[in-house]
Amino acid sequence: MNYPSGIKVNPRKNITYGNRGMTLECDLNETNQYYLVNNIAVIHKKPTPITIVDVDYQSRKDAVITKAYFRTPSTTDYNGIYKGKYIDFEAKETTNKTSFPLSNIHKHQIEHLTKIYEHGGISFLIVRFTKLNLTYYLSLESLKKFIDIKNQKSIPLKYFEENGFIIPDKYSPRIDYLEIINHIYFKGDEL
């Protein structure tokens, strides 16, 4: 099913593959909550963009949206601030075992990440290969390098191995991607 990201239609409680049944989105929510509560960073998922068509105002407080459509997102799902730096990323899962299809990311999302990078922010992708139980950090620079040089519709796993960073599974925070950012941008600093 082609659910827009961020919509929990069915709690995926019966999904038993590798990942303790948790989606990347759940892991990121837990991780960002950990960063927030521990005053490490302020990073939030943006709400799913929708176009509201009909609203039933039964009362002033209890409005019910009765018709709305999903919109194509013009930016990424996640942004925030860490050590004074603007952070912006998109997170995607793939069930593919050998490569990540670029069709998972909208062209204007890559444009958005590029603009953020040009304005001095930290832009990247988090890609999870669900069947391999591997989660990678891929910088915008590495993503652009791939797109500019190769004329391929998928990024091979090998490219992630060589140009990305594995984000290890932990208990809490579950996927500590700021460790990677520390390594790349704040070497020597402690979280």
Add this chain to the structure above:
Amino acid sequence: MNYPSGIKVNPRKNITYGNRGMTLECDLNETNQYYLVNNIAVIHKKPTPITIVDVDYQSRKDAVITKAYFRTPSTTDYNGIYKGKYIDFEAKETTNKTSFPLSNIHKHQIEHLTKIYEHGGISFLIVRFTKLNLTYYLSLESLKKFIDIKNQKSIPLKYFEENGFIIPDKYSPRIDYLEIINHIYFKGDEL
């Protein structure tokens, strides 16, 4: 009046275009679009947060949301990046002529702005007094100072006059709040 130097404030001569029936949100959308297109800053409005209850998947691509509720926002409406700095603000209109009721802003939105400030971002409010056709920039510091010292439910217009900055109406961009940020944070820099 507390105008940033170098900003020409027409003493409201013939300013009829300020309000042309445009809401603050429309003006901000136009302004942010101007910043984006001219590669000045990347600042977006976040989608309205909703909780989706029912979705009708008529086909894979044409999902229709048939039941959803508005959620209380946990962050602010606008964020982005300008000159490498993380920008975060909430924008509100009031029809009140003498003060801005604090009930317009959720407590956790103020907490959010405070966290952003503590992590090195630029946090503020944009408040428009629609009937006076005046739009103010009020820094998080000034907002906090008011809340901490006064035990009042509304911020008097006078407090904006003394502690805020008027954002002049222009043709394009309509409400150039980055001029105020330049004045406060990047003195001497040109936009």
